[in-house]
Amino acid sequence: MSKFKEVGRPLARVDAKDKVTGRAKYCYDLLPQDHLVAKMVLATIGNGKVLSIDTSEAERVPGVVGVFTCFDPELPKTPFGTAGHPWSCDPGHQDIQDRWILTDRVRQYGDVIAAVVAEDTVAADRAVRAVKVEYEEYPLELTRHEAVDHPEDYPPLHEARPNNIIAHVDNRTEVAGGYDTIEEILEDPSLHHTHVEVTTPRQSQAHIELCLSYAYAEGDRITVVSSTQLPHICRRIVAQALERPWGDIRVIKPYIGGGFGNKQDILYEPLNAWLCEKVGGRCVLLELTREEVFAYTRSRQPKECHLDAAWDDDMNLKARKLEGWSNQGAYAAHGHALMANTANSFRQEYSGVELAHHGIATTFYSNETTAGAMRAYGVPEGNWAAEVLMSDIAHDMGWDGCDFRLKNFMKLGYRDPFWPGPLCCYSRGIEECVAKGKELIGWDEKQKAYKDQTGPIRHGVGVALFSYKTSVAGLSLETSNVRMNLAQDGSVMLQMGATEIGQGADTVFSQMAAETIGIPTEMVHIVSQQDTDVTPYDSGAYASRQSYVAGTACKKVAEELRQEILDYAHFLFPKQQMPYDLRDGVIYDIAGNAVTTIGEVAIQAYYHPTNAKQIQAQDGINVQENTFAMGACFVDLTVDIPMATVTLNNIVEIHDSGTVLNPKTAEQQVHGGIGQSAGMALSEELLTNPKDGSIRNNNLLDYKIPTAMDLPDLTAGFVETYDPTGPYGNKALGECPCIPAAPAIRDAILNATGVKFYDAPMTPQRLFEGFKKEGLI
Template sequence: MSNAAIGEGIGQPVRRKEDFRFITGNGHYTDDIARPRQTWAYFLRSPHAHAKIRGIDTKSAETAPGVVAIFTGKHVADDGLGGLICGWTVSSKDGTPMKVGPHPILAVDTVRYVGDHVAMVVAETLAEARSAAEMIDVDYETLPAAVALAACQSKDAPQVHPEAPRNTCFEWELGNKSETEAAFAKADRIVKLDLTNNRLIPNAMEPRAALGEYDKGTGTYTLHTTSQNPHVARLVLSAFVGVAPEHKLRVIAPDVGGGFGSKIFIYAEETACVWAAAKVGRPIKWTADRSEAFLSDAHGRDHLSHAELALDKNGKFLALRVKTVANLGAYLSTFSASVPTYLYGTLLSGQYDIPAIYVEVDGVYTHTAPVDAYRGAGRPEATYLVERIVETAARETGIDPAEIRRRNFIRSFPHQTPVIMAYDAGDYEASLDAAMKAADHKGFPARKAEAEKRGKLRGLGFSSYIEACGLAPSAAVGSLGAGVGLWESAEVRVNPTGNVEVLTGSHSHGQGHETTFAQLVASRLGIPMEQVEIVHGDTDKVQFGMGTYGSRSGAVGMSAIVKALDKIETKAKKIAAHLMEAAVEDIVFENGTFTVQGTDKTMPWAQLALSAYTAHGFPSAEIEPGLKEGAFYDPTNFTFPAGCHICEVEIDPDTGVTRIINFVAVDDFGTIINPMIVEGQVHGGIAQGIGQALLEHGVYDPESGQLITGSYMDYCMPRADDLPSFNLGFTKTVCPSNPLGMKGCGEAGAIASPPAIINAITDALGIRDIEMPATPARVWAAIQSRPRAAAE
């Protein structure tokens, strides 16, 4: 169906404006850009998880063919450059701030993970840079490494940073300890569960890349890079690293091939490229190969948790207590401290009325790659814990899994949880009912029996999830330790011919903002979408913005656009009133036409736009020429997307292979602008969740700290034949805190799906738990170790 047939209004599945360039090979990703006299960078990386650097000899490498320059940590330090920062400070229970070790751009005297940056070689070609790097002689004194998370806090464990004894960065807590203890003391039943949330490696298909340039004439730097938030990158590179003053640094994130969190962060390579461009006086290009991406992109998840749920005799939840050890890797990445704390502990109430919650999280350094936000960021870990222990409680009490959820759902709003969040709207039973219907829950016993006849094991698993998106009210995150505010900006520029440019601080790297945002603007102004251009990703064009992550671009980014459009309408009505000689209160703006109420006087949008710029006869004291308005929108609350996912699996007990028979997702995202794009977001999220549950695992050798899963031959990315088609549905409660009523949809699939899958597998096998990823080997082993009675 063409867009002409379906219309372009809000709620229509408008086909994407950005697609033409991508399907014809005309996208502009960072690595596609080439500059005259461009050089190539290659980073020599540590082959050891932990070592002292006794010396680096670059002499013979410097004379290798094509070499332009070689930089080490000493050059960076001599130039006075600061290290990379963590933008969120978390404090421990005793009030002390987190213990932060330095994070140099190039290692100075110690390397702390395999892949840590030791030297940067700049050469005429990538092959020459790579060859020269092999000639650099680094004198390492290898040291024992702290790798296995469970052992890293022992007093004998090797230390990652001297600043953090026992590798403990923080010991954080949230909730009410004494109320929780009291509730446990009077509980009729306590359900306990130990859980591992497996380490994941994000793997956006476009590897990270950078093109650093320096203009000697003006003293300005330009960095093209694969960023989800170019303004934040510029701020960090200016204010903290000190590459260049903010007004002398332009950061451009052109087409970006997926992010999933991994491109939020400010990394060493991009920083080094823009810094060194001035040193060598030529542009420097760097593009990660996939092996480097595995080693050096920030990883995700990696928690060990113990959870206990207290219930009364009717299956009502009384309290939840949780102890989690979260892996931070070797250095704090840009937002890593916030992920296992404020993005995790605050969601532990799930969809349930739990009167008392207490959570402790130890953030722990290990000799592994930094761990930071990956699709969902803290919220998948919380949802996994809540939905796994709720399912376990259902099985231990003998209450039906749907029924135990119903008994505990929050049913009145606003609802203040014991862990900061104030849920504003939702209808959890509606999504559960819709999902059960779509999953043909009633027919499951018959399907299970039929599968049994074929020697197969069927299981059904629920996940009633909630997440907090629309990150976030600046005052709220500021009080919790964020170094930034999480508002968003927009500017609407109306041209004299009536077409419109909308500048947004959000950044699209697959989400389709150029379409969705244009849909909003076009329908508001009553003009065709083709007359609306969405501009993003360039700090010289967009004044400032916070970027795209945490499912924030709809709820926050589009709210900023609405605010700017409100101002446009206000001014345009003023102009219309003047031109049509009417009172401004009498001007109505509808379908692209200004009308004087109760008369036949009208003025089309394009004519008004032109008049705004000719400005003939404007009363200059009252109306300025031009039509351009900007806005900053700061949300007043988080948004709370929620829903229910149900997964049905069939397991072959001979091979341990799990097949997903049906995957149902019913989500409440509030208002949806473009259902086609929203469904696509859910599909992708579910696929990453299925990846976590069944396939993906970032594994380091516990002794050597070598990354064992460092390529697509070892790290199991979901392929098309690993996945089913998905069965989606929506319910709707409008978000009361933003003008469009939107909640956000980018992460729900990855947040909700893992527990649904593991609940289904444990249901099929009649076991308490199975570690993710539930590979055929693990499932087969679980089947073999089941008590005989259960197996038969």
């Protein structure tokens, strides 16, 4: 049972009614009627240079306001980065700045080389088709072999990195047990050894709302209304791209119809703002099509990892090695941070005291479409690698997969040796998560029932564990600011810099504020829209940081507002015994006698004849600590071997996310994440055409997302620990649910068939090939 009154309540989302009735205002709903429409002219080659662009026919299309190309003399010449990371005043810690508003150097199919602005969509589309482009084509560099192994055979994608390597990191932990090097352990004949090679796909975020923005001028400033996860960062990047002071740009973020990391990049807002400038400040809408969102925004990085491990007869891992490569595509965006997270998570999850680790990670440019952030930010790939390895070892040794994993899982007090700041396992409920999951899935019974199966239809049960850090504190800036005002009726107006993007943040922020102030959550009114002119600064929605970082700021400001209220109550009733307390909207003296209500204090404060004031508080924090969430996923499934299909019968996922802030929204988070992870396991992969680098399946028909017909009933469970670093004992939950289901499905397929798969997704084609190779077909 929760130790709190408001935090932990299973409340409906504060935005639920507005969203289900259609009252919620998304970006397109706020669009002025007299807007212009912009459309992009996209490169139709994957690597090369634009020699000339003929816009004469396009400019004659009725309704066209202007056609602007990469050769425009007024085009800003300063490159910029697009990743949604906090700015650093240290140039050495800034994101790679390798992007231009329009470009004549084509590095990926779909690079923006020109743009049309017209009175309506029809005219804009006709004009785009009328633009004629002449190219000089270069050989494609799509694979690691082409981009990294033989860069001398191709023109460099970016002059600053002629070898196409964005970053390369090599980390080793200290070696114990009488060995001098990790290589000695991996070659020790007294130990068991394995080597496997795994891959994970280019996965799309596939959010419902398209990527769009519109921009208009107000005086000498430009306002950009955007479906972005991080309005303050968007403001900075737009200003940098336009070579203007940051204060010249205002960004407004309305409700968002999903982002999952795709909108953690600043995609085409700089282009939109520049086109607004070019047409004299008129409002310009730039909305991508579904096909463009799939192909030309961001995706999960496709990765390849080679793994080695050594272990003894007593289930003790002795050494592990990961060598990984991440195909970032044409532009750095988030760069090496994603591959680093993959390697970090592989190292952290299983990190015994005497376990030696060697991690080598490389991120490289290629002519593939640019990758970026997607939910859990590289950790699903690292977890796939770690869990495939654990699954193979347990299967080959005849060990129970739960027992083997628990023996080697991260211990309480673990500190990551390579993290620049504190990153520690401050709370740990993994044994309880596994025990609860085993009971709900029927682990012991099904392990016995599914043993030694034969025939074409087989059943399997699988498991995977995970760990996930909470925020990026210690590695990057973690700051948040909050404002609260007391209204005349005693309710509280809450304004967060942190953003609601569909995950339920506004609801738990309201509960946090109410908990600390001492009022029901229903008395908190949160502003869902962010406006960089008036909204307190916050980095935005990513890294499962908001309930941990912004929640800490929310608690701090709520404490300050509470004290302001109590101080004013003492001014009104100075003869009552102090200190005062505020519970359920009622103010009590030290003896427990009701003195007044928060509503009475509020109305007096606004209209007192000699001491009128608005009771308010605004403050911020810098979070320095970081902690680990963790959990376990269990899957029961059926494999039809001749048909090479998998039917998911039951998925149970149990999380230790510290204090559960809202059981209802937490359960919804887990259900959604399981669906995304199941997609990574069985069907989701953006496919690149090797002839030109274009995306082959950039639509909702050919890109296979699991539907309600593909998923069983899902069970989300929680083991509540209390993390001392979280504002209410809470830690990460937002991204964790999309991590472990994929390898748990793989483990269940291995349990059912004895066949090992190393490439995700495990499509029917891959399943067929694997079953045939092992003689099952």
